Amino acid sequence: MATVAISTYVFEPKDKVENFRGKQLLYIGWEDHLMYCAPLAFPFPGAMPFKAILEQVLPGCYGAHPDFARVDWSTVEWFKSGTSWHPDYDKSIAENGLGHKDVIRFRTPGLNGINGTCS
Amino acid sequence: MDMEASKKKLGLKERYNHLTRGLGWETTYQPMEKVFPYTRYEGIKIHDWDKWEDPFRLTMDAYWKYQGEKEKKLYAIIDAFAQNNGHLGVSDARYINTLKLFIQGVSPLEYMAHRGFAHVGRQFDGVSARIACQMQSVDELRHAQTQMHTVSNYNKYYNGMHSWRHWHDRVWYLSVPKSFFDDAMSAGPFEFVVAISFAFEYVLTNLLFVPFMSGAAYNGDMATVTFGFSAQSDESRHMTLGLEIIKFILEQDPGNVPIVQRWLDKWFWRGYKVLTLVSMMMDYMLPKKVMSWKEAWEIYGEQNGGALFNDLARYGIRKPKGWEQASIEKDHLSHQAWSTFYNYGAAALFHTWTPTDGEKDWLSAKYPDTFDKLYRPRFEHWEQQAKEGKRFYNGTLPMLCTTCQIPMFFTEPTDPTKICYRESDYKGDKYHFCSDHCKDIFDYEPEKYVQSWLPVHQIYQGNCFNPGVDPTVPGFDPLRAVLDYYHTNFGRDNFDFEGSEDQKNFARWHGDDAGGA
Known part of the structure; x- marks a missing residue:
């Protein structure tokens, strides 16, 4: 039994994808830039182009960091659940194999936060 | 029948024994396990409840x-306190x-x-x-x-x-x-x-x-x-x-x-x-x-x-x-935690600020291995930004740990520059954790924690707006709508201490306008 309980104990998950009104959750973290204290959570439609994240979403989220303007997306290293991963920027989120509550991170070589302290 | 004259008053120990032993009984109309149905399913075995003593x-x-x-x-x-204006004495x-x-x-x-x-x-x-x-x-x-x-x-x-x-x-x-x-x-x-x-x-x-x-x-x-x-x-x-x-x-x-x-x-x-x-x-x-x-x-x-x-x-x-x-x-804990509230100070119902120079020096002295190396540059950067009128606020909601529900700001025990990410799959869904121990807790009783009411996810599901609010109207401001749902006095409860009403009032009450009143 998946919970110590007095009788049958089965519940619907609170965060199943159906509850997000046509969207799915995607978490994104920027490595070595802990001025942003934690990875960010986003509700995106699966059909949204991956490129739109880079061009339309992240600048509004991370733009206040002095490193962000120098990010070169062609040299960025990506990780999905911690392992190396290569998204196709021209394809959609779903076509890139990203499911509900997947977590991706990007590393920007040469950019290591404020004074190189990973902040 | 005549009442028998009462004996001398009971001592404390006798009274305690009557209270905790004499008033109890084994039930007979119903079996004990039906009267006390919750004390067996956890696997704990108690053979003699009378062994339990309140030390006091x-x-x-x-x-x-x-x-x-x-x-x-x-x-x-x-x-x-109330009569002597204690609120001024802090x-x-x-x-x-x-x-x-x-x-x-x-x-x-x-x-x-x-x-x-x-x-x-x-x-x-x-x-x-x-x-x-x-x-x-x-x-x-x-x-x-x-x-x-x-x-x-x-x-x-x-x-x-x-x-x-x-x-x-x-x-x-x-x-x-x-x-x-x-x-x-x-x-x-x-x-x-x-x-x-x-x-x-x-x-x-x-x-x-x-x-x-x-x-x-x-x-x-x-x-x-x-x-x-x-x-x-x-x-x-x-x-x-x-x-x-x-x-x-x-x-x-x-x-x-x-x-x-x-x-x-x-x-x-x-x-x-x-x-x-x-x-x-x-x-x-x-x-x-x-x-x-x-x-x-x-x-x-x-x-x-x-x-x-x-x-x-x-x-x-x-x-x-x-x-x-x-x-x-x-x-690391306090620096990472305060950084997080500084990030989300627009949505916190208390004020946040960067430490003063004296406080930064105190932190350096107390945390000689970490503060100057990892955290001082961050706070100094924020301080500078605020001076230029660009006080930093993180406007995007954070990823949360499914178990402790804290934003995922904790770093790897072996590397304070890397966020600690852990995850589990359960019945086809992914669950994320800030640490091995939060993951362990979930893995032992996943069916309990799949019900976690995670605020960020609830906001994205549309469950944290007041009735009648339409998130599809143009120009909709989700943060503001969530803060309304919280019953926040916007601009008074939240944001930086610098410039807050609390700061101004305190200065005014002390006859000092330096707070900018």
């Missing part, structure tokens, strides 16, 4: 007498934010503890255990009330305290203490007493009450010191009682040991995660510091806690699994 042997008359005296003293001081208006955190995050837990102990005070088979839990239930209600009454004086003058009960069930960071207690309340009665007696009364009381009350004393807040004292004698009784309960369970059956060990592993970690809020209170929020979080952890965690586990070793109990990690994190 408190009877009801003695209990009312002691508590009544404490109440009289407390309310006399609260009255004096070191600095920044101090008030620790009280906000307390009334928002801690006092509701006192009330939940009252409810929880009332519940197990009915459910345990043994009378003496029931009586002790009932008394503790009344204590906890008293604590909740005295805290409300003490803080209500500040609420007349400062922001961020007006709707704490409403906030407790809704606000993103308050889901951390709330989910901690809900987790215990929804467990069986044995897990509840181990969880609360150990994690809340023992781990948290030492590291929460002591820093809060010394912080209050250092910063001129005599009202809070007084409710601290008023509660402290109850807390020592609860701690002793809590240890008694754990020892009683361990002595009853060797099969109970691994179950209790698992609960200690789990609840140490749950309690420690809630203490994250205390760490930043000590290091960043108190204008006059008492001691650093690191020092407090060394004294109250490592030394006192270490002694406790040495004491329990004879039952086959070892230190909780997360123990070493907590010690590794003591150099």
Whole structure:
């Protein structure tokens, strides 16, 4: 039994994808830039182009960091659940194999936060 | 029939025995396990409930007498505080934010503890255990009330305290203490007493009450010191009682040991995660510091806690699994926590700020291995940005840990520059955690935590807007809509301390317009 309980104990998950009104959750973290204290959570439609994240979403989220303007997306290293991963920027989120509550991170070589302290 | 003349008055011990033994009975119309249905499914075996003894042997008359005296003293001081404008006597208006955190995050837990102990005070088979839990239930209600009454004086003058009960069930960071207690309340009665007696009364009381009350004393807040004292004698009784309960369970059956060990592993970690809020209170929020979080952890965690586990070793109990990690994190916890609230200061119902130069130097001295290297540059950057009129706010909601519900800001135990990511798959869905120990807790009882009410996800599901709000209209501002749903006084409860109404009022009350009034 998946919970110590007095009788049958089965519940619907609170965060199943159906509850997000046509969207799915995607978490994104920027490595070595802990001025942003934690990875960010986003509700995106699966059909949204991956490129739109880079061009339309992240600048509004991370733009206040002095490193962000120098990010070169062609040299960025990506990780999905911690392992190396290569998204196709021209394809959609779903076509890139990203499911509900997947977590991706990007590393920007040469950019290591404020004074190189990973902040 | 003539009444027989009563014998001499009963002594305290006899009265205690009558209360806890003489009034109990074995039921006959219904089997005991139907009258007490919750005390078997957790796997704990109790062979003789009479072995359970309240170390204080408190009877009801003695209990009312002691508590009544404490109440009289407390309310006399609260009255004096109100008449003498006690709200002006604190070191600095920044101090008030620790009280906000307390009334928002801690006092509701006192009330939940009252409810929880009332519940197990009915459910345990043994009378003496029931009586002790009932008394503790009344204590906890008293604590909740005295805290409300003490803080209500500040609420007349400062922001961020007006709707704490409403906030407790809704606000993103308050889901951390709330989910901690809900987790215990929804467990069986044995897990509840181990969880609360150990994690809340023992781990948290030492590291929460002591820093809060010394912080209050250092910063001129005599009202809070007084409710601290008023509660402290109850807390020592609860701690002793809590240890008694754990020892009683361990002595009853060797099969109970691994179950209790698992609960200690789990609840140490749950309690420690809630203490994250205390760490930043000590290091960043108190204008006059008492001691650093690191020092407090060394004294109250490592030394006192270490002694406790040495004491329990004879039952086959070892230190909780997360123990070493907590010690590794003591150099980082408060800095990372305060950075997080600084990030989300627009959505917090207390004020945030960057430390002053003197405070930064204090932090460097207390954290020689980490502050200058990792955290000072961050705060200095933010300070500079604020001076240029670009106070940094993180406008995007963070990823949360499914178990402790804290934003995923904790770093790897082996590398303070890398966020610690852990995940599990359960029935086709992914779940994310801030640490190995939060993941372990989930993996053991996933069906419980798939129900976690994670504030960020609830906001994205559209469940945190007022009725009638349409998130599809052009120009919709989701943050503002969520803060309306929280009943925030926008612009007064939230944002930076610099420029806040609290800051301006405090300066004005002291005849100093430097606050910019």
